[in-house]
Amino acid sequence: GDSVTQMEGPVTLSEEAFLTINCTYTATGYPSLFWYVQYPGEGLQLLLKATKADDKGSNKGFEATYRKETTSFHLEKGSVQVSDSAVYFCALSGNYGNNRLAFGKGNQVVVIP
Amino acid sequence: GAVVSQHPSRVICKSGTSVKIECRSLDFQATTMFWYRQFPKQSLMLMATSNEGSKATYEQGVEKDKFLINHASLTLSTLTVTSAHPEDSSFYICSARETSGGKPNEQFFGPGTRLTVL
DSSP, X not given: OOEEEEOSSOEEEETTOOEEEOEEEEOSSOOEXXXXXXXXXXXXXXXXXXXXXXXXXEETTXXXXXXXXXXXXXXXXXXXXXXXXXXXXXXXXXXXTTOOEEEOOOEEEEEEO | OOOEEEEOSEEEEOTTOOEXXXXXXXXXXXXXXXXXXXXXXXXXXXXEEEEXXXXXXXXXXXXXXXXXXXXXXXXXXXXXXXXXOGGGOEEEEEEEEESSSSOTTOEEEOOOEEEEEO
């Protein structure tokens, strides 16, 4: 079935550092890909998305490019802020059935001033 | 933008009691709503898919008699945790998919409900 794999472990970095969170997926057909962010004690917010190969999703300085050849959707931000500290989830939705989302395990990002 | 609310945001109950959680789409109609459970520092686990006017579809391993789902209208789905036990303590999150006019692959999430069973 469809699945999403995120890099292991939390990510701790200093303010203004470059952030990369790796995400790879396994799916049939052409899924849509998403990054969600969860701030402490809150639900998920859609950060960005891409619906077809080579699409680049971007929002709030974050970017991710839908790479079909490597089945990846890595999240990047050039200069993080303390306010970016949160848990980031990569997810995919197949283009069939009821569009269920499959989530990765999430990565805790901690930005230190 | 599409907004989904949940009520209550936090609930504490005694073991053996039942708790109802509401999920509402505030500015759009949702044929389909999803219920997730999230354990501390873990990902979301899909519990069930709720379709307006029909029975919910439960994921493998989720007890349908334990977690009752009702989707009576295009803007409201409820999850009732029956005879709650401490192991049911968790963060429950719902999401809704817009019926028409929206992008079919996009789900909008509620803020979650923290359930603590004593």
